[in-house]
Amino acid sequence: MNEPTNTTIARTDLRQLRRVFRGRLLGPGDPGYDEGRRVWNGSIDRRPGLIAYCTDNADVIEALRFATGRGAEVAVRSGGHSFPGQSLSEGGVVIDLSGMKRLRVDPDTRTARVQAGVLLGELDTATQVFGLAVPAGIVTHTGLAGLTLGGGIGWLMRKYGLTIDQLTAVEMVTAGGEVVRADASENSELFWAVRGGGGNFGIVTEFEFRLNPVGPMVLAGPIVWRMADSARLLRFYRDWISASPDDLTTAVVHRRAPAVDFVPAELHGAPVVMVVACWAGAIDEGERFLAPLRRFGRPVLDLCAPQPFTRFQAMFDPSFPHGRWYYFKSRDVDVLTDEVIDLTADHATRFTSALTAFPIFQRGGALARVGEDDTAFSGRLSGHTFNINATCATEEGFAQERAWARGFWSDLAPHESGAYVNFLMEEGAERVRAAYGPAKYDRLAAIKRSVDPDNVFHLNQNIPPAPAG
Template sequence: MSIDTAKGVLGDATIGELEESLRGTVVRPGDASYDTARSVWNGAHDKHPALVVRCAGTADVIRAVEFARSQDLLVAVRGGAHSIAGFSTCDGGIVIDLSPMKGAVVDPVRRRVVAQAGLTWGDLDHETQAFGLAVTGGLVSSTGVAGFTLGGGVGWLLRRHGLASDNLTGAEVVTADGRVVHADAEEHPDLFWALRGGGGNFGIVTSFEFALHPVGPQVLGGLIVYPAAQARQVVDRWREACATMPDELTTLVNLTTAPPLPFLPEEVHGTRVVVLAGLHAGDPAAAEQAVAPLRTLGTPIADLMGPLPYLGMQTLLDPLWTAGSYNYFTSAFVDPSDAAVDALLRHHGASPTPSSELHLHQLGGAFARMPADATAFSQRDAGVLCNVIARSPDGADFDAHVAWAREARADIARHGHGTMYVNFTGDAAQDKVRASYPDAVHARLVRVKDAYDPTNVFHLNQNIRPSSAG
């Protein structure tokens, strides 16, 4: 059976040759597994690729890239498939699906892990915590290791150990011409620099090597919920506390609506609240003193901050972030001035759905100490990362919700650095991508793109366009 693509028709014999060359599988429209294979976590993106190649290893990735180029197919690359901006799927092209590639090898003596690109953070944390080790991972365990790391990687260990990409020590990459290269500080150093914050622009990373750190298995972390009536006080006192907070403690303020959870009083369900979340990843003896100021930012509705397994903290938010809802993220690096807080609170009051949220991610610590030229991630002097999330469980009125998020972001960004975090960007607009990198960094990223993907085969991402694209 032939298959229509965005560029022409693929014959059955051509697809059969591809299948015979793989250890993995090819999923076509009409196959029983097609709808499952084409779906992503973010329900806002409902695409119909011509083929999904489920890769069993690096050799399959090489063959899929060669096939895509030979047939002039649009290429989407899938790791964990959260797909905030919809880049891990496409219409009429080929999805190179890395999700079956879930190998992980931990070296507890060297404190290193080699992780294949199909792993989620839940998968990787399971392996590393067996040795009491961890690296900065996603705030939701279903987040893919690959996309998260390539865009930077903001998580609970950020202030103690930096971004996920800061801890990347090497990567295996399949380039646009089907070569396999190893990138680290010695081999292909420019490519290695670009992979640490430049996104999936430069090739398909099939495995990552990370530095690991002693973390857990028990930590002090959790949530403290305050009423929205105290929002200004809570945020102001949080700003003050951040100035003297130890690097071991990373916190996040979430302006949201109380879900119907059993630990919250029923009369609070559906009302606007301020949630303070945090993790102390240091000496347990110092943890309680470090988090004590967070308990007195206001009068809590619920205080759920206490000892718990690190794996418990990594999965704490999972029930609220299941697959299938329509999601739109947008972001801004800001300094939390009075005017910025005014804007946040104003848009919190106008949030369109109970699942719409505004997050303030605390930065600083190890994140800020990374030399500015060491990685492509460049916003080291920002005090806070604001993430605005529009969410609709069934897609109802989603366009209106997205409009709210964009307006909120534009208002808040006036008090910031003018830059965005590529992992929290639901748009592919070139002006937003360009504004997220200083001129010198962007120029260097273009040079790396020219060297490894001059024809922009990998452009379903927050795209760094090669020189040939103008």
């Protein structure tokens, strides 16, 4: 296998590329380069040798050939939300898909064809015109491509499953520069792999999705208690969700109350715990089911109300803006046991940043009814996903907050039932293998060998190609 190198891009080489590349090319020193190398996670600071803003598949192929022909490391970026910054290469070539935003919705067949540069909010806006949606994420400026390839958890997953469970086909550029289609009948092994295997197998430039009826009004939003109520609330919540219908997806979030308009000023900065609910069925049925939660203890704020799905999807955007310093750790657990609840309530008192928050996503429902071996995504039967987010405005205090996240994650280890690859950071090869399990990992490695034997696409939660023979 030829290891890629980080190279200096020669001006003569760039002149050759510009003759065949229709998009914009940015290198160090060019106007806009410093802005172009920024990604969502402000703690990532890398200087690519070249950023190639692609307009179509032909540009993707030319940028890929340019990089591999010079032994340059390849990074692929759509929304730039990769937690560990894998959409940037130090000194290599960034193949940027952010300008590829064609989006076609067919309300009659309830399908959508979506290019890789589309963001979640853009997809929601286009589909909700027809009362349709793809289950996808919780922050609207997330890129659809990376979220989908890792699985795609979000507010509709218990009703309709993961984002990949709506995926019917992809168009992609392989490491060899070939445009291929993958679906259930054509390149079916590759189609299996991209549904949860991340960006290991090529550059997906277009997705085809099945759409689902949603809203446009949903019963959604947070109900908030003081942090001191955390353990008691989590025990109630554990019992309450045991009867959850598929229409309901929830997350428990511990944080300091944000200083935003819809939160009363007296709560700004106060340690709180909230249950964020999204009921995607009949509103009156949702009100009846949520009533016991509203009555539990003494909530200090109740913002769970009928609202447009698009508004709810954007509710948490202010908590995760571009440029903050983010560090994430994650584990799945089957059950919120008393021990898990007690250590969660304890660690919730230890973070210091006013920007840190950690959601615990409720799983189950439609997500769990897809066969474990039907897609590369693993851990469908896990009950909850902990997404432990350490967040600071700048580098100040970041090391301390990161140490808190790592400590919490370590204490959860005895209770782990799996891991979501989109929430991994820099854990390394063994953690990636564990996230898929031995059988799936070996199958993925074999597919990788067939489509990317030189591991060109390794800036991801990497699955190296299986050895030949």
